[in-house]
Amino acid sequence: MGLITSAGVGSGIDVERIIGAILDAERAPKETSLLRNEQRVEATLSALGQLKSALTALDTALDDLNELADFRIRNAGSSDNSFLTASASSEASSGSFSIIIGTLAQGSRTETTAGVFAATTDTVGSGTLTLTAGTNTFDVVISATDSLEDIRDAINSASDNFGVNVNIINGASGPILSYTSSITGDGNSLAVSTSDSSLDAISTNLTSQKTANSASAQIDGITVTSESNTFTDAILDITFTAIQVTEAGSPITLDVSVDKDAVKTKIEAFVTALQEFQNISKKLGQSSAEATGSLAGDVTLRLLNREINGILQNSVSGLSSSFNTLNTLGITFDDAGVLQIDDDELDSVLENNFDDIANIFASTSGISLSLQTTIDTYVGTGSVIKIRETSLGNQKRRLETDRLNFEYRIEQLETQLRRKFGAMDTIVANFNNTGSFLAQQFANLPGFGGDK
Numbered sequence: 001m002g003l004i005t006s007a008g009v010g011s012g013i014d015v016e017r018i019i020g021a022i023l024d025a026e027r028a029p030k031e032t033s034l035l036r037n038e039q040r041v042e043a044t045l046s047a048l049g050q051l052k053s054a055l056t057a058l059d060t061a062l063d064d065l066n067e068l069a070d071f072r073i074r075n076a077g078s079s080d081n082s083f084l085t086a087s088a089s090s091e092a093s094s095g096s097f098s099i100i101i102g103t104l105a106q107g108s109r110t111e112t113t114a115g116v117f118a119a120t121t122d123t124v125g126s127g128t129l130t131l132t133a134g135t136n137t138f139d140v141v142i143s144a145t146d147s148l149e150d151i152r153d154a155i156n157s158a159s160d161n162f163g164v165n166v167n168i169i170n171g172a173s174g175p176i177l178s179y180t181s182s183i184t185g186d187g188n189s190l191a192v193s194t195s196d197s198s199l200d201a202i203s204t205n206l207t208s209q210k211t212a213n214s215a216s217a218q219i220d221g222i223t224v225t226s227e228s229n230t231f232t233d234a235i236l237d238i239t240f241t242a243i244q245v246t247e248a249g250s251p252i253t254l255d256v257s258v259d260k261d262a263v264k265t266k267i268e269a270f271v272t273a274l275q276e277f278q279n280i281s282k283k284l285g286q287s288s289a290e291a292t293g294s295l296a297g298d299v300t301l302r303l304l305n306r307e308i309n310g311i312l313q314n315s316v317s318g319l320s321s322s323f324n325t326l327n328t329l330g331i332t333f334d335d336a337g338v339l340q341i342d343d344d345e346l347d348s349v350l351e352n353n354f355d356d357i358a359n360i361f362a363s364t365s366g367i368s369l370s371l372q373t374t375i376d377t378y379v380g381t382g383s384v385i386k387i388r389e390t391s392l393g394n395q396k397r398r399l400e401t402d403r404l405n406f407e408y409r410i411e412q413l414e415t416q417l418r419r420k421f422g423a424m425d426t427i428v429a430n431f432n433n434t435g436s437f438l439a440q441q442f443a444n445l446p447g448f449g450g451d452k
Contacts, residue, residue: 013428015421015424018421019414019417019418019421022413022417023410023413023414023417026410026413027410030406031406034399034402034403034406037395037399038396038399038403041392041395041396041399042396043294044294044295044388044392045389045392045393045396046294047284047293047294047295048295048385048388048389048392050280050284051280051281051284051295051301051304051385052378052379052385054273054276054277054280054281055277055375055378055379056375056379057273057276057277058270058273058274058276058277058371058375059371059372059375059376059379060273061266061269061270061272061273061274062270062273062368062371062372062375064266064269064270065266065267065270065361065362065368066361066362066366066368066369066372067362068358068359068362068363069090070263070266070358070361070362071263071354071355071357071358071361071362072090072091072258072358073090073258073259073262073263074088074089074090074092074094074256074257074258074259075088075255075256075257075258075259075261075262076088076092076238076240076254076255076256077254077255077256077257078240078252078253078254079252079253079254079255080252081243082243082244083101083242083243083244083246083252084099084101084240084241084242084243084252084254085240085241085243086238086239086240086241086254086256087238087239087240088237088238088239088256089237089238091237092235092236092237092238092256093236093237093256094256094257094258095235095255095256096253096254096255096256097219097220097235097253097254097255097256098219098220098251098252098253098254099217099218099219099240099246099251099252099253099254100217100218100246100251100252101215101216101217101242101243101244101245101246101252102216102217102218102223102245103213103214103215103216103245104215104229104242104244104245105184105185105212105213105214105215105226105227105228105229105242106184106210106212106213107133107163107180107181107182107183107184107188107190107210107212108133108180108181108183108188108189108190108208108210108211108212109178109179109180109181109190109208109209109210110178110179110189110190110192110206110207110208110209111169111176111177111178111179111206111207111209112176112177112178112201112202112205112206112207113201113205113206113207114171114173114174114176115173115174116174116201116205117148117174117175117176117177117201118174118175119174119175120147120148120149120168120170120175121147121148121149122147122148122175123144123145123146123147124142124146124148124151124198124199124201124202125142125144125196125197125198125199126142126143126144126146126196126198126199127141127142127194127195127196127198127199128140128141128142128194128195128196129141129142129155129192129193129194129199129202129203130192130193130194130195131155131164131179131190131191131192132190132191132192132193133162133163133164133181133183133188133189133190133191133212134183134185134187134188134212136162136163136183137162138158138160138161138162138164140154140155140158141154142154142199148168148175148177149168151166151177151202152166152167152168152177155179162183163181163182163183164179164180164181164182164190165179165180165182166178166179166180167180177202178209179192179206181212183212184212184213184214184215184227184228184229185212185213185214185227185228186212186213186214186225186227187212188212188227189208189211189212190212192204192206214226214227215227215228215229215231215242217231217234217242218251219234219235229241229242229243230242235254235256238254238256240254258354260350260351260354263350263354263357264346264347264350267329267331267341267346267357268341271331271339271340271341274312274339275338275339277308278337278338278339279338281301281304281305282337284296284298284301285297285298285301285302285305300378300384300385300388304374304378307374308371308374311367311370311371311374312326312333312339312367313325313326313327313333316359316360316363316365316366316367317365318363318364318365319356319359319360319363321353321356321359323349323353323356323357323359323360324359324360325360326339326360326367328349328356328360329345329346329349329357329360330342330343330344330345330346330348330349331346
């Protein structure tokens with residue numbers, strides 16, 4: 001911070017204006033240079049950020065097109081989802097199946113005998129209850145003071161409870177302890193055993209009300225079963241879930257086919273991401289009377305565009321089919337150099353040459369892998385853009401240091417100027433005072449001031 005003075009008070013000279021003019025003259029060239037360089041660095045960093053963002057979005061879109069499995073999407077459609085829903089893996093074969101749902105899987109339910117208990121506060125004894133359904137089991141310790149309500153709560157809250165829920169039903173003959181198990185499948189009915197005969201009323205003496213059973217279905221007349229309502233690989237690589245039993249004479253049709261619409265959606269997402277990259281690249285690199293982009297003439301941008309355009313325009317090597325370029329899929333450059341899709345042509349290829357699409361994108365030398373390799377050299381670890389961002393970041397910090405040093409030098413200069421002009425102001429003031437004194441003395445001499 002400069003000296004706080006009232007320069008020029010003694011001499012009457014406008015010293016403040018002189019100091020300001022000197023400081024402005026000293027500051028202007030350096031200030032202009034610093035500002036220009038700061039704006040250049042910030043603009044370039046922003047431009048590289050936009051370019052990196054567009055490349056990352058393109059890379060993400062390519063993730064859905066870089067493996068042959070990405071083109072083996074299967075659509076499993078049920079004729080009535082209220083009876084059956086289905087899904088298929090990429091390995092599933094196409095086909096149509098007639099499915100009858102015979103039975104749904106269910107869990108089991110068992111109860112204490114009616115009339116054994118008079119109130120929910122009744123106790124039964126002490127010991128350990130073991131509850132088992134199939135391969136699932138857990139224990140609950142019962143104390144002599146535990147009422148039916150306490151027993152219910154202890155079972156329901158057991159940390160290793162595998163799906164047993166206990167309720168108390170207040171029947172006409174007194175409360176009944178009802179056990180329900182969610183474990184389904186033939187042979188998986190709930191069993192309750194005990195280590196102490198005093199607990200027989202709530203274990204070994206239970207009455208089964210519903211046994212666990214598996215779901216059953218017929219696929220083109222072939223019977224299949226499942227412990228749950230979900231049938232996995234009953235048709236290889238296909239999973240379907242039974243919702244309700246089908247009506248007699250009304251089977252459900254399950255169609256499995258290649259999901260061409262899903263593949264087209266992925267291709268459209270790729271083209272959209274590429275168009276966005278092209279638009280951003282064009283804006284950043286433009287150089288015209290109307291506007292100049294932040295990366296106009298930039299070698300990184302030129303090389304990147306050259307590499308990407310080469311991949312998009314060249315044939316994919318190693319393919320024997322005549323479908324070996326984006327152009328053969330109906331994906332071409334318009335007059336402005338922007339990639340566009342001819343929907344009719346792409347739909348025709350999807351319908352008649354589906355496997356060729358996968359090879360163009362996802363083969364070893366396919367477009368997706370080639371583009372992703374190129375993108376990684378520009379935005380990956382140790383990439384071109386990251387190196388440039390690091391360099392620009394260092395430049396930015398140096399400029400910040402230069403600005404601080406410059407401001408310090410200006411402050412020092414202002415201090416020196418005020419000191420020098422302050423000394424001058426004092427000298428001139430002294431001269432003025434001396435001149436005024438002499439003028440007064442001369443005025444008092446005989447013959448001065450107009451006296452005769």
